[in-house]
Amino acid sequence: MPDPYLAIRDIHKAFGTFTALEPIRIDIQKNEFVCLLGPSGCGKTTLLRIIAGLEAPDGGSITVAGRDITSLPPAKRNAGMMFQSYALFPNLTTAQNIAYGLKEKRMSRAQISEKVHEVLAMVDLEHAVDKYPAQLSGGQQQRVALARAVALSPDFLLLDEPLSALDAKVRQKLRKEVRRLHDQLGMTTIMVTHDQEEALTMADKIVVMNNAKVIQTGSPEEVYEQPKTRFVADFIGAVNFMDNGWLQHPEYDKDSELGIRPEHIRISDRPTAYSREAVVTDSEFRGAFYRLSIRLAAHLGGEEPIYVDVPASFAKRLHVHKNLKVYVEFPENQIIGFGTPRSGKLSVPV
Amino acid sequence: MKTTQGAHLFTTGAGRDRFIQRTAIFVMIAGLLIAVLAPLMSLFSRAFTDRGGQYIGLGNFAKYFTTSASMQSFQNTMFISVASSVISVALALGFAFTLTRTAVRGKRFFKSVALLPLFAPTMMHGIGLTYLFGHQGIITTGFFGALPWEWKIDLYGPVGIILSEVIYTFPQAYLILLVALSFADYNLYEAAETMGAGKLRKFLTVTVPNIKYGLISSLFVCFTLSFTDFGAPKVVGGQYNVLATDIYKQVIGQQNMGMGATVGIILIIPAILAFIVDRILEGKMNSAITAKSAPYRTGRNRLRDTLLFTYCLIISGAILVLTATVFAAAFIKTWPYNLTFTLDHFDFSKVAGEGMKPFWTSLKVAAWTAVIGTAGTFMGAYLIEKTRHFRLLRQAGYFLSILPLALPGMVIGLGYIFFFNNRDNPLHAIYGTIWILVLANMAHFYSVSFITATTALKKLDREFEMASESMGVPFYKTFARITVPICLPAILEMTMYYFINSMVTVSAVMFLYAADLKLASVSIVNMDDAGDVAPAAAMSMLIVITNIGVRMIYELATRGVRKKSAAWQNREG
Numbered sequence: 001m002p003d004p005y006l007a008i009r010d011i012h013k014a015f016g017t018f019t020a021l022e023p024i025r026i027d028i029q030k031n032e033f034v035c036l037l038g039p040s041g042c043g044k045t046t047l048l049r050i051i052a053g054l055e056a057p058d059g060g061s062i063t064v065a066g067r068d069i070t071s072l073p074p075a076k077r078n079a080g081m082m083f084q085s086y087a088l089f090p091n092l093t094t095a096q097n098i099a100y101g102l103k104e105k106r107m108s109r110a111q112i113s114e115k116v117h118e119v120l121a122m123v124d125l126e127h128a129v130d131k132y133p134a135q136l137s138g139g140q141q142q143r144v145a146l147a148r149a150v151a152l153s154p155d156f157l158l159l160d161e162p163l164s165a166l167d168a169k170v171r172q173k174l175r176k177e178v179r180r181l182h183d184q185l186g187m188t189t190i191m192v193t194h195d196q197e198e199a200l201t202m203a204d205k206i207v208v209m210n211n212a213k214v215i216q217t218g219s220p221e222e223v224y225e226q227p228k229t230r231f232v233a234d235f236i237g238a239v240n241f242m243d244n245g246w247l248q249h250p251e252y253d254k255d256s257e258l259g260i261r262p263e264h265i266r267i268s269d270r271p272t273a274y275s276r277e278a279v280v281t282d283s284e285f286r287g288a289f290y291r292l293s294i295r296l297a298a299h300l301g302g303e304e305p306i307y308v309d310v311p312a313s314f315a316k317r318l319h320v321h322k323n324l325k326v327y328v329e330f331p332e333n334q335i336i337g338f339g340t341p342r343s344g345k346l347s348v349p350v
Numbered sequence: 351m352k353t354t355q356g357a358h359l360f361t362t363g364a365g366r367d368r369f370i371q372r373t374a375i376f377v378m379i380a381g382l383l384i385a386v387l388a389p390l391m392s393l394f395s396r397a398f399t400d401r402g403g404q405y406i407g408l409g410n411f412a413k414y415f416t417t418s419a420s421m422q423s424f425q426n427t428m429f430i431s432v433a434s435s436v437i438s439v440a441l442a443l444g445f446a447f448t449l450t451r452t453a454v455r456g457k458r459f460f461k462s463v464a465l466l467p468l469f470a471p472t473m474m475h476g477i478g479l480t481y482l483f484g485h486q487g488i489i490t491t492g493f494f495g496a497l498p499w500e501w502k503i504d505l506y507g508p509v510g511i512i513l514s515e516v517i518y519t520f521p522q523a524y525l526i527l528l529v530a531l532s533f534a535d536y537n538l539y540e541a542a543e544t545m546g547a548g549k550l551r552k553f554l555t556v557t558v559p560n561i562k563y564g565l566i567s568s569l570f571v572c573f574t575l576s577f578t579d580f581g582a583p584k585v586v587g588g589q590y591n592v593l594a595t596d597i598y599k600q601v602i603g604q605q606n607m608g609m610g611a612t613v614g615i616i617l618i619i620p621a622i623l624a625f626i627v628d629r630i631l632e633g634k635m636n637s638a639i640t641a642k643s644a645p646y647r648t649g650r651n652r653l654r655d656t657l658l659f660t661y662c663l664i665i666s667g668a669i670l671v672l673t674a675t676v677f678a679a680a681f682i683k684t685w686p687y688n689l690t691f692t693l694d695h696f697d698f699s700k701v702a703g704e705g706m707k708p709f710w711t712s713l714k715v716a717a718w719t720a721v722i723g724t725a726g727t728f729m730g731a732y733l734i735e736k737t738r739h740f741r742l743l744r745q746a747g748y749f750l751s752i753l754p755l756a757l758p759g760m761v762i763g764l765g766y767i768f769f770f771n772n773r774d775n776p777l778h779a780i781y782g783t784i785w786i787l788v789l790a791n792m793a794h795f796y797s798v799s800f801i802t803a804t805t806a807l808k809k810l811d812r813e814f815e816m817a818s819e820s821m822g823v824p825f826y827k828t829f830a831r832i833t834v835p836i837c838l839p840a841i842l843e844m845t846m847y848y849f850i851n852s853m854v855t856v857s858a859v860m861f862l863y864a865a866d867l868k869l870a871s872v873s874i875v876n877m878d879d880a881g882d883v884a885p886a887a888a889m890s891m892l893i894v895i896t897n898i899g900v901r902m903i904y905e906l907a908t909r910g911v912r913k914k915s916a917a918w919q920n921r922e923g
Contacts, residue, residue, distance in 0.1 A: 054816050073365070075822025087813035089832045091915065101821025152821060 003066070005030035005188060006051075006156065011060035013046055020046045022212045023060060028205070030065075033182050033189045035199035038209035039235070044192045045160060047209075051190065052081045052158050064155065075104075080154035080187075084161045086145035088133040094120070095129045098148045105152070119147040122181060139170040146178065156188040163198060175202055196236045200224065208232050230338050233259050239336070240265075240306050246298070247330060252337050262291060262309040264334035268327050269318055275327035281305055283320050290315040294328060367825050371737045378730045379743065382750035384777065385793040389765030390757065396768050397611035410612035423591040424616070427577055430508055430592065431620070434515035435523075435572035439565065441516070442523035445665055448658040450531040451557075453648050455659070463666040466673060468521045469897035471854040471871045474890035475514040476585030477883060478672040479505060481679050486686050488675070510586030515579060517672065519572040520665075526571065530564025531557075534646040563631045570624035577620050578758035580857045581871075585878050593617050594857070597760055601767075601861065611768070614761045625756035673894070680888035698889065701882040704868060709892055712870035715784050715859075716852035719791040723848040727796060728841055731803035732829065736815055755797035759857025762794050767861050782864040790862055791852045799844040806840035807833070838911050846904040850897045 004027035013021040021043045028034050036044040049055040051062060053074035061070045069077050088097050098116045107115070120126050123143035133141055142162060149157060162178065163171045179202050182189045193199055199206050200220045208216045208223055208231075216228045227233035230241065239259045244252045252258060268275065282293040282305070289312055293305035308328065310320070318324070400406045414420045445464060449457050467475065482489050483505040490502050503509055534557075542552045558565075580594040587595060593613055601610035679685055683692045699705040730751060734744045754762070766789075770781045780786045810833065818828040834841070856871045863869055868876075870889055877886040 052820055054819065074820045079820065081817070081820040083813040083817055085811050085813050087811050087817035089814065091832060091835050100818070101823060104822050104824075148821075 004028055005032075005065055006190075007061075007063045008047075008051070009061045009063075011047070011050055011057045011062065013043075013050065013055065013057050019212050021050075021057075024214055026207055026214065026217065028188060028190065030188055031186055033179065033202060033204045034191070035203035035206050036190065036192045036209060037196060037199040037206050037236075038194065038215075040194055042209045043212040044194075044209050048158055048160055048190060048192045052079055053077050054081075078152070078155045079158050080149035080152055080156075081158045082145050082149040082160065082162050084164065086133075086141050086165075088141055088145055088148070090133050093130050093132055094125065094136070094144050097133070097144060098151050100148070101152050115151055119151045122150070122184070123147045123177070137170075138166050139174060142166060142174060143177070146181065150181065150185060150187070154187065156190065157182070159189065159191040161192055161194070164193070164195070171198075178202065200236070206236075208235065210235070225336075227259075227336060228338070230257065230259070233336055233338070238262050238307060238309075242306070247335070249332060249335050249337070252335075257338060259336040259338070260330055260334055261336075262307040263289075264331060265306070265308045266329040266331060267292070267294075267308055267310055267318075268329075269325075271327045272329060275329045278306075278326050278328050280320060280322060280324040280326060282322065283315070285312075288312055290320060292320065294326065296328075367819075368739060371733065371825065372740060374729070375733050375737070375740055375743050375747065378726075378733055379747050379750065381726070382730075382747065385789055386750055386754055386757075386796070389762065389769040389793075390753075391765075392768035392772075393611050393614055393761060393765040396607055396764075397615050399608045401606055401608060403608075406608075410608050414609070414612055414616070419591070420596065420613075423593055423596050426508070426590055427592040427594075430511045430515060430583075431573045431576040433508075433512050434519060434576040435569050437512070438516045438519040438572045439523045439527075439568050441665060442520055442527050442568065443565070444658070444661055445520075446524050446527035446531050448662050450528060451646065451648060452655050452658050453650065454655050454662065456662075460662045460666055463669055464524050465521050466669050467517050469850060469854070469901070470673070470894045471856060471874060471890060472514060472518045472579055472581030473585050473856070473871070473874045473878060473886070474676055474894070475517040475672065476510065476582045477679070477874075477878065477887050477890060478676045479510055479513055479586055480883065481675045481685065481887075482672070483510075488686075491686065506586055506588030507590040510588070511583050511590065511592070514582030514586055515572075515576040517669065518579065518582060519575050520669075522575060523568040523572050526568040527561065527564050530561040532646075534560060536644040536646050539646070540644075567628055567631055570620075570627050574621045574624045574758070578617055578760060578857070580760060580860070581875070584875055594760060597764070598860070601764065607768070610764055614758075614764045617758050618756065618761055621756045621758055625752075628755070629752075676887045677891055679884055680891045682884070685884065695884040695888040696892075698873070698877075698885055701877055701880065701885045704873065708868040708873040709870045709889065711784065711867050712853055712893070713896070715787045715791065715869065716849045718784070718788045719795075719852040720845045720849040722788065723792040723795065723799065724841060724845045726792065727799040727844060728803045728834075728837070731800050731807055732833065735804055735807040736810075736812075736833070737825075738815070751800045752797050754793055754795075757794070759794050759855055759859075760861075762790055763858040763861035766790050766858070782867075784867055786862050787859050787867070787869070790858045791848070791855065794855065794858050795848055795851045799847055802840050802844050802847070803837070806837045810836060835915075838915075839908050842904055842907055842911070846900060849900050853893050853897055 006028040008024055008026040008028075010023040010025060011021060012019075012023045024043075024047060026034075036047060038044045046055060050057045053069075053072060053076075057070065061068055063069065064077070074081075089100065092100065095113075095116050098119060099112050102112045102115055116129070117126065120129060123146055125140060125143050125147065128136060128140060128144070133144070136144065142165075146162070149159075159178070163174055166174065175198060178189075178191075191202065203220055206216075206218060206220055206223050207214055210231050216223055216232050218226075223232060224236055227236065227239075233239045233241075239261055241257055241259050244254055244256050244258050247258055248254075249258060266275075271277070277297040278294040279297065280292050281295050284291045284293075286309075290310045292308045292310055292315075294308055295305055306328075310318070318326070397410055398405055398407055400409065445460070448454055449460060454460075479487075481487055483503050484490065487505075490505075492501070505513075538556045538560075539552060542556055547555065578594060580598065583590070583592045583595050584598070593616060597610050597613045597617070600606045600613060680695055681691055681693070682688075683690045683694070698708075730747065734747050734751065737744065766786060769775065770777055770786055772778060780789065814832060815825060815828065818825065818832075854871060856869075856875060859869055860872055860875070863872055870893055874886045874889050874893075877883070877889065
């Protein structure tokens, strides 16, 4: 592995008696799009603000291309930051907002104006150059904030929940836009989000955090397909937890807890070699697929239901209805093992 | 590592920002210590000394509470304060209710008239009452004998004081209740209605609990104002002594500073209570309204509107008649014998007023207070609200900024004598100049302006400062280019508040003016004392007209600002 471009080493932080960050270690490569993903209060925003220089860590170091920036003020780090609230100045026009930081850089008027138009063209907002933030839609404000953050030609871009204030449709569109801008400018981007779908679709690398710690780092596929802990499996996507006592996966202990994602369970209306008999107790239409709740015949009345995702067309072919007898199979290669002792009961996030 | 980091920061932009902010916070706290805390401490220490400055422990307090005359003053003060605040809040409640919850016409007119007493020194209400209900008053004499009946009330004493205090405190109670009543959740009324609650039940179970805090707060404010007011008891109090006039007699009359300080401390007690209650209520006030609340909708009710319209008309009429009477008295030759028009009373050179000079001095003091006070207060509020370092220092600053809310003007005035009129104090030099008057006014009116500024600043996104920091823009540039322009309406409001209050106040400055630097409000007291009531009325009119003029300039200026900022302010619309 090459030397990391941005290396976070043992950065930790406490606010009084509250530990915001346990010693954190993350490597980020140049041009990488990294998402810090976790529930609220997990320390991801604190970490981002420490990287930006807005918060001082209690200890540890941050280096960029071998240069220690731990004690540098924000302005000397050459990072572009976009805030959750966008923090657009309401009394300045789009152009003035973008030029705000440029004016500190001893640039001529013409250079500033050129730069403003350049970044506005990137986010396709040239027509909004003289508008005030209040005259722009939420999505447009977000793009102005993004343009302002990249106007200073930063080495890396820091995004704090950049899409959380937008409605679903706009959010989808802007995900692509942010990612396109990242690719186009060849920047290194670190984005904080609590939205797992956002992280999965946008990131090259996801850093999953919980309770002030990094739980797992990996590509979206890795964290989805091979979650290291129960928490990661649960937080990203839906998962059924079950114990190996009856699943009897040969690679795991009898009493270890295993997981399987609802879409990986095979379902059929007739028995197969390894299938088990079950009954549909509920079905939920989700558009492209149905999420079925089933109960294994062997466990009737006992365990929590198991969730199974079935493509809509297939569900229709099966004529899915309550109390339908079905046969389910748990493919061995799709079983997720955590190597942790079983604890708690079955849980499936929506 | 900490030290190297600090040294490193110092050479960079952020280090410079931090250095400036730290220095500014220190300056602010030093200023507040000098202007507020030190004088207060001097007053406290003085209360435990006798005339000669000897320490006598609680001797003054013991003496005060065993002297029957002073106990009488205390009881008198309690009586007029309770009576004034109850009457004032009751009247203001009806008035504010009409303006927020009914469909009467002329709301704008009523709103302006209700605020009129704010523009006048409290002595003016007393003078107005004298002309209406005094021995030669219009009403007492049945319109100078033109009417077949007379209506004599015993004005000089508790009745006069209570009437004056009610007029004085009415706008304050009205403003608090107006705010309390304008936040209502209509959903609650609809819910009550669907459950079959009648009008009275709705009022008692929804409206009253909703404005409970406003009611308590307004009662305390009115009580404190009446408890500490000097102007009205001075003019219409007669032989009826209250604490404020006692202090005046002790300090100015008998030069008994220790006793003056003792009474001053007694004067603070209700203000401290009000302060504590206000702080407790502060946190509870806003919690009732959520994003889901629906605004109040006024239903149709002819009878209610007619009754309340008449009510507001009577109240407004009373305020206007009182003001008009003083206005008329200022232009009438000899009340009530020679009712011809004259401008003689505006020549203050022959009477105890000593010419126009006090008026010009007042203008000068008010203008300086407005300018320096606004700048200092806004920057102080900014440092406390928007900087991120030195949390403990900022908390101390906040406490010191809120503290003057609990200090009556007389206490500030006395504290200033004790602290500044001391040859060992290097700041002694400002004693006897207009600057001590400016400083006293700033301290006296600091808290309300501070709260105005803080409220405005709280509305600004916390991330503005961080955004500019991350772009490498120094904080003071963002302060000048973003914070100040956005807060301009609040800044203008603070300026006006400082100016108007500096024009009308007597309590603090009464102890502090130098012989050649008399203020207009003080000259009113002196002229009235000397029996030159008509010139006192004339001077009152000058103050009122000046203040209304300033208020109009403020309205024009804010309209200008609003127009300019209409482009980016969508909240207004």
